[in-house]
Amino acid sequence: MMIDQFLNYLRYERSASPQTVQTYEEALREFDSYISLRDNGLSLQAVDADLIRDWMESLMDKGNTASTINKKLSALRSFYRFSLKRGLVEKDPAHLVTGPKKSKPLPQFLREGEMDKLLDQLEWGNTYKDVRARTILLLFYEAGLRRSELTGLNDSDIDFTAGQLKVxxxxxxxxxxxFGEELAETLHHYMAVRDGQFEHSDGALFLSDKGKRMTGGQVYDIVHKNLTLVTSIKKRSPHVLRHSFATAMLNNGAGLESIKSLLGHESVSTTEIYTHTTFEQLKRVYKEAHPRA
Incomplete structure (x- = not known):
C-alpha cells in the first residue's frame, strides 16, 4: 500500500522519529478514510486538488485549528512528493494547495459589567494611590490610550473647557x-489630591509615589492588580483596557472610522479586528440565550 511504503521510507531512509511517523500516519489514514467515504472506488492515485481542499474544509467544519490543518496538509504534501518520485502517482495534487491562514488571536477585553464593577462597585479610598489608580483605569477605558501615551500625558494636554485630550x-x-463629565470630574479630583501631596515642575499628569513621572511598568502593575479583582481573563494589561474601550464603542454604535481615529490607527483594517471580537461575543450570547442553539 502506498501509505505503508511512505511510512517505511520515513522510518528507514529518513530515520524520522516515531512521533513524526505516527503524526504523518494519522493524517494520511484520516485522508484515506475521507476519500473512501466520499467514493468507495476512489484511490489515492486519483485524488485531485479540489478533493484535498474539500477535506481541509471538512476539517475546519469539525473545529480543527488552522495550525492543525496545515500540519495535516504538510503530511499530505510529503506523501505525494514521495509518491511522484517513486512513480506511484502520475501527478502531485497537493503541491498547489495552500493551507488556511493562521488567525490572529482576538483581543481580550472586559465586558461593560466588569468595567462597571471595577470603577463603581469596588471600595475606592481617598488616598493618593487609590485616587490615582481609579483615574488611570477610567482614563484608559474612556480614551483608549496606549500605556506610553498615558505616561507621556502632561497637565497641559487636558483642555477641560473643550472637554478634550491631546495625545x-x-x-x-x-x-x-x-471626554465627558465623569472623566473631567475624576481628573480634577485626582489633580487636587496630587497637588496636595507633591510639588512637581515637569508638568507630568501622573506621578509615582515619589513624585516623579510614572513609568510604564508602574502603570502596568496598577492595572494588572485591579483587573485581577474583576476578571478571570489571562491578559490583564493596560492594552486590555484599550481593547475594552474599542469593543464598547463598537457595541454601542460607533463606526469603524471613528474608532480608528480615536485609537490612532493608521488603517481601518487594523481596527476591523474588533468586529471579529464583537461577533464572537454575539455568538456566545446567541448560544447562551437561544433555546435551540
Missing part, C-alpha cells in the same frame, strides 16, 4: 480625544 502616539503623531 501623542506612535511616531509622535498627535490626536485629539473628547
Amino acid at each position: 501623542t502616539g506612535k511616531r509622535n503623531k498627535q490626536r485629539i480625544i473628547p
Whole structure:
C-alpha cells in the first residue's frame, strides 16, 4: 500500500522519529478514510486538488485549528512528493494547495459589567494611590490610550473647557480625544489630591509615589492588580483596557472610522479586528440565550 511504503521510507531512509511517523500516519489514514467515504472506488492515485481542499474544509467544519490543518496538509504534501518520485502517482495534487491562514488571536477585553464593577462597585479610598489608580483605569477605558501615551500625558494636554485630550502616539503623531463629565470630574479630583501631596515642575499628569513621572511598568502593575479583582481573563494589561474601550464603542454604535481615529490607527483594517471580537461575543450570547442553539 502506498501509505505503508511512505511510512517505511520515513522510518528507514529518513530515520524520522516515531512521533513524526505516527503524526504523518494519522493524517494520511484520516485522508484515506475521507476519500473512501466520499467514493468507495476512489484511490489515492486519483485524488485531485479540489478533493484535498474539500477535506481541509471538512476539517475546519469539525473545529480543527488552522495550525492543525496545515500540519495535516504538510503530511499530505510529503506523501505525494514521495509518491511522484517513486512513480506511484502520475501527478502531485497537493503541491498547489495552500493551507488556511493562521488567525490572529482576538483581543481580550472586559465586558461593560466588569468595567462597571471595577470603577463603581469596588471600595475606592481617598488616598493618593487609590485616587490615582481609579483615574488611570477610567482614563484608559474612556480614551483608549496606549500605556506610553498615558505616561507621556502632561497637565497641559487636558483642555477641560473643550472637554478634550491631546495625545501623542506612535511616531509622535498627535490626536485629539473628547471626554465627558465623569472623566473631567475624576481628573480634577485626582489633580487636587496630587497637588496636595507633591510639588512637581515637569508638568507630568501622573506621578509615582515619589513624585516623579510614572513609568510604564508602574502603570502596568496598577492595572494588572485591579483587573485581577474583576476578571478571570489571562491578559490583564493596560492594552486590555484599550481593547475594552474599542469593543464598547463598537457595541454601542460607533463606526469603524471613528474608532480608528480615536485609537490612532493608521488603517481601518487594523481596527476591523474588533468586529471579529464583537461577533464572537454575539455568538456566545446567541448560544447562551437561544433555546435551540
